[in-house]
Amino acid sequence: MQQALTLESENGFRNIHGRKERFNTFVARELISLDSKHLPKEKIDFLISLSEGFEAYDSSPESARRRLVIDTRKALYSLSKVFDPPTTIKPPKLRLPNQKDYSNVEINVKDSTPSLDSTLSTVKGIGSKTIELLASLGIFTIRDLLVHYPRDYVDYSQLKRISSLEAGETATIVASIRRTNYFTSPRNPNLSVLELLIQDSTGRIKLTKFFAGRRFSNRGYLMKQVSQYPTGSTVAVSGLVKEGSYGKCFIDPIIEVLENQGTSIKSKSIGRLIPIYPLTEGLTAVRIRRVFDLVLPFAAFWKDPLPQERISHHSLMSIQNAMNQIHQPNNLESLNAARRRIVFDEFLCLQLALLRKRNLFRKKPAPQLKKVNQINSLTSQFYSLLPFSFTNEQKRVLHEIESDLESSEPMARLLQGDVGSGKTVVAIAALLYAVDSGWQGALMAPTEVLAQQHYKNLCKWLPQLHVTVDLITGSTPNSRRKQILDDLSTGGVNIIVGTHALIEDSVSFSRLGLVVVDEQHRFGVYQRDLLLRKGLQPHLLTMTATPIPRTLALSIHGDLDVSQINEMPPGREKIKTSMLQFSQRNKVFDLIRAHIKKRHQVYFVLPLVEESEKIELRSAVDVYHELSNDLFQEFNVGLLHGRMSSLDKNSTINSFVSGEVDILVSTTVIEVGVDVPNATLMVIDHADRFGLAQLHQLRGRVGRGASFSECILIDSGKNSDSRKKLEYLVGSTDGFEISEIDLRMRGPGQVLGTRQSGLPDFALANLVNDSHVLELARKEALYILNSDPELNSYKLLKDNLDLHWKRFLGNSQLN
Structure with missing residues (x-):
């Protein structure tokens, strides 16, 4: 149709005659026969009006014919944009040299017995000043440096055409130089500017490089810089795309002139993923990358703690390769594979430690709490005093707790529930179960305000059941404290409520059978231990109203059984x-x-x-x-x-x-x-x-x-x-949903309180984003311990586990 319109225009709009029909008849018919499935109604109506115009073409004046042809050409051009998808131009190709294979690199050391635990001073090429700066970051040995992982990466691996560049992204382009310009800033004579205008098949973009200092303002120096970028030569450019006054541009990018399109890149940065390390004053990014060039060959000494069969089973990268790729990745795919392996190892150590602690804990004999009076028990009397009935969820959780209390294995259970879901009343019922079995109970809260509240709640019900309860906090007067301690040690107090005062040396129990810890994430691991040691091996129930997703709770509290109340009591108004x-x-x-x-x-x-x-x-x-x-x-x-x-x-x-x-x-x-x-x-x-x-x-x-x-x-x-x-x-209003969002926004370290909860601060792993790897590591830990509880066949893994656990938690013990 465009061809026909062009011919008509060249022939003076005379309604030319083709082989079979006249121009206007052909165009009128073709316009209404266009496929209109993908066109809006107003477009279809416009095409119909154009078709009607061509039907009256013969009787129209030349000016009207001219206008009709022009309008039709414009309409057809806009339609071509709808029906003909734009041709996509493939990104440029860039030849990068093969990543260095460190397995065959000669290791430069000052002594003959290099190892991962050798100090950095044994590595040739690392000066005393650099060693001093690294020491300020807690890096003393080769192993310390290898696990000093990048905190982020600058991604220059994205190869793009100029037309597809977006402001704010990092990218690499290959283009030819069209024009070079240099000048000294009129406002600052010590600042010189070099500008390059480069072009590829999709567009143009400006590169700007700044030279600060009087010596760079020298005309001869600037001419020398210009000569390095001759017009017509091909360059590879990596940098951050910015939005300038005249469109997109690169400010101070990395530039390398290529001999031809197939030339291999010499730069260690262009087209690559550049690691960004945590630094300190005096230690530059360039210097620490040079240090890693010297130290990465030592990754060959890092023995894999897992057998090849298990590595293949989980499709994991070898630990040696992972160490190389995490510091100098070939591409995003290899970086992700390296990170997955290192995160897996971190989680595996955590899960093995938690599960081993749990197994040891369960081997200890615990008091079997069985009700003395099954018919008229304290718990049944307690139910009759309450002005409400337990929800189905509360009954289910209490049944799980009672089953644990009757077992000879010590209970270690975490009770999660949203605000107002009725966790406290379940804990009271559990404490009464312990008292009914002839044992004492302790309820520890992190603040005096909370301890006072628990005490008041207990005082509403327990005196009616002839169960004695008392409160001890940091502000309890000495005379009153002495009386409470005497009653506690002789069995005169059935249930004691308190703050950290409960773990003082002066506090002793007659028969401690159940420990309840409220807001457990606010207590340190060692503090919970001290209270547990005040009995032969009391049962432990911890509670939190700051819930986390169940799968995550099972993993990070791998030494605890997890119960969850998912139902709110009836009658609670929505806020x-x-x-x-x-x-x-x-x-x-x-x-x-x-x-x-x-x-x-x-x-x-x-x-x-x-x-x-x-x-x-x-x-x-x-x-x-x-x-x-x-x-x-x-x-x-x-x-x-x-x-x-x-x-x-x-x-x-x-x-x-x-x-x-x-x-x-x-x-x-x-x-x-x-x-x-x-x-x-x-x-x-x-x-x-x-x-x-x-x-x-x-x-x-x-x-x-x-x-x-x-x-x-x-x-x-x-x-x-x-x-x-x-x-x-x-x-x-869903606490579990809100907590999951909070975990993602603030990170698990702040929400869970790694220092208080006893959880390690991981080098790479993230408890939220890497939850799928965490689950995989937990399954592997269960597999290993089921087949070899003492890790006799996993000597390296056992050594790594002891090393990690000592570094993360010191001598603290997880319950």
């Missing part, structure tokens, strides 16, 4: 959650007044106790004065934070619980332990400063009664990430 910007915070005050007028109470939570010069955040003390002196003089406002004395804390909490205080201004000290059914509004100022799981915990302080409750999040953040985080909380 409405809203978000306000900091500029809208005045709206909160009207909401507070409305809740108090309905005779309800309000929490107002802030991240800081007092004003800080370093952080521009409102503090609890400032807000307390503002609310009590200015905005809500007619109401009672209380203040609670961690720096207050235990006496003042308890006084404030009791006043809030009794209803004397209408508004409680607090820090996160109320995150757990404060249970006030009359509190219906939670205001969290600077909510962007908290983790998602922590915000969910704080939100759980309201909605504990039958009244409608709500939570207001005030966002003072200035970036989209903080807003996105809070939007997750607004849209979800």
